[in-house]
Amino acid sequence: MSQLSYARYGKDNIRLYKVDKNEKTGVQTVVEQTVCTLLEGDIDVSYTKADNSVVVATDTQKQTTYILAKQNPIDPPEQFAAILGDHFVKTYPHIHVAHVKIIQHRWTRMNIDGKPHPHSFYRDSQEIRVVEAVTRENEGVTIRSKIEKLLVLKSTGSAFHGFHRDEFTRLPETWDRILSTEVEAGWKWKTFKDLAEVKKVDFNAAWEQARNITLKTFAEDDSASVQATMYKMCDLILAAVPLVEAVDYALPNKHYFEIDLSWYKGLKNTGKDATVFAPQSDPNGLIQCTVTRKPKSKL
Missing domain, CATH: 3.10.270.10 (Urate Oxidase;)
Known part of the structure; x- marks a missing residue:
């Protein structure tokens, strides 16, 4: 049956x-x-x-x-x-x-x-x-708001070094790289008891704050990793919007690889001399996280 x-x-x-x-x-x-x-x-x-x-x-x-x-x-x-x-x-x-x-x-x-x-x-x-x-x-209304398909890039101000290395590791460390991603950011609101409570919330202001925090942090953070930068974004949104209970990000790497042109008359285009890059489609890194508020301590 x-x-x-x-x-x-x-x-x-x-x-x-x-x-x-x-x-x-x-x-x-x-x-x-x-x-x-x-x-x-x-x-x-x-x-x-x-x-x-x-x-x-x-x-x-x-x-x-x-x-x-x-x-x-x-x-x-x-x-x-x-x-x-x-x-x-x-x-x-x-x-x-x-x-x-x-x-x-x-x-x-x-x-x-x-x-x-x-x-x-x-x-x-x-x-x-x-x-x-x-x-x-x-029971009420649960709402999750999201930003999707927000493509961003910065040409410097990002590094990635000090990561775990073993016999399978080929990736070189870098102290200056291009950082690009297509932002998917979400934030979960507290549960609203009814429609009347929903109507009291300025959702547009919260969306503007989340978007501005995402862009400002991406641009200004001296990024040690995508992980570290996205955590800062989550933390700032939680601080800015008290009715939000959790924030999550999914950030795929949009890779831009150096092209070695030394074969042509010794032309320098690697490391600090790199100015011409090849955009990559796949495979790509994908970094995700969810950040929530700490439970209030019981006295």
Whole structure:
């Protein structure tokens, strides 16, 4: 005999775009998102008995997303994700958990003749803002915010030496190297008891702080290793945003290797003379960590 151990379903890749129009100033603001909604609850019979009476159709979930986007702000995405989750859990008695993932795509306002244009935008990178929210009936809302696809590079200010060596080690030590990575950074918020509590949080300010800390630390840290630099980033974000319980990073190395050109008339292009490099695709190092707050000591 078999049994259904776990089930959820929903609508993925809901493309959503909203424009807010200030009629007085003529300034417009745009937000573009890709939304995924997944529902859990008393839905077993739809799988085991072919009984569709418990199914909130995925098309219904899509239409609900559009209607709630019309009725509510969709930025910050953390708040909109909680609005969607709250709706599904409260509207359908047999739905007990709602998972909402939102990818917010980057549109940056154009500056024309030195002035912000009121309604024109451009995409200046592939960086995305990601939110994963779970609303559980009678338990509250958990939210994780993320930065993904933020490509950064610095041409000096990074070293890597003093690492373990054995018979399998070929990597030379270096006191000056190119450091490049595609940032994936996430921060987990404390559990919110309800939607009202979520609406009190300035998620956009926290996102700006996390992003600025990431860039500033990357640029200014005299990096002994990716590990050491990413720990500093986590520590600073925890200090800056008290409602965040944990911060994590995943930083893949984007390698740039020196090219020995001495074969051509003794041309120097290694060590301190290196100015021409070959960007590498793979294999690459991948460094990850999660940093949490220390438990409060009991007196």
